[in-house]
Amino acid sequence: MATGKRKTTRRKARSTSRGGRWLWVLLVVLLLAAVAYAFxxxxxxxxxxxxxAYGARVACSCRYVEGRTLADCKKDKLAGMELVFLSDDDTEKSVTATFPLVASDTxxxxxxYGCVLDPWKH
Incomplete structure (x- = not known):
């Protein structure tokens, strides 16, 4: 039975070092992200x-001037706009475009006048 305890102790030590390794990897990734954001x-x-701004205005015109569905309007997004997400509000007749954690426009x-952007807040 003494040998079983030693193996258990070794396994615990090994899993703790793996957890510590993941923590260091996470810290390095966060540090690199902070440096990239600074630059x-x-x-x-x-x-x-x-x-x-472009996505909201174009999608609003597509949705409420042309009368297409938002799903159909999403097909018109330009290359490079994969991170811009669109949502509509039928009661307000508005479309909001969001780039997560960076920007949002309606x-x-x-x-x-057609579709007009809401004033920007500084």
């Missing part, structure tokens, strides 16, 4: 803002 964060926010149908 390219402003550019990413700019692309996100332009992508969501366009609404206005009589006589």
């Amino acid at each position: 390219w964060g402003e550019t990413l926010r700019g692309y996100g803002r332009a992508g969501t 366009a609404r149908l206005r009589d006589g």
Whole structure:
């Protein structure tokens, strides 16, 4: 029975070192993400803002001016806009485009003007 206890102790030690290894890997990944954000964060926010503004306005026109479904309008997204997600609100006649954790814009149908973006908040 003494040998069984030794094997159990070794297994516990081995699994603890694996958990510690994953923690270090996670910390390194987070550090690299923070450094990348420091260098390219402003550019990413700019692309996100332009992508969501464009996506909201075009999808709103597709949905409420042309009368197509939002699912059909999503087919019209340009290459490179895979991270821009669209959602619509039938009561408000608006479409919101979101680039997760970066930007979000909403366009609404206005009589006589078509689809217009909501004012940006700084």
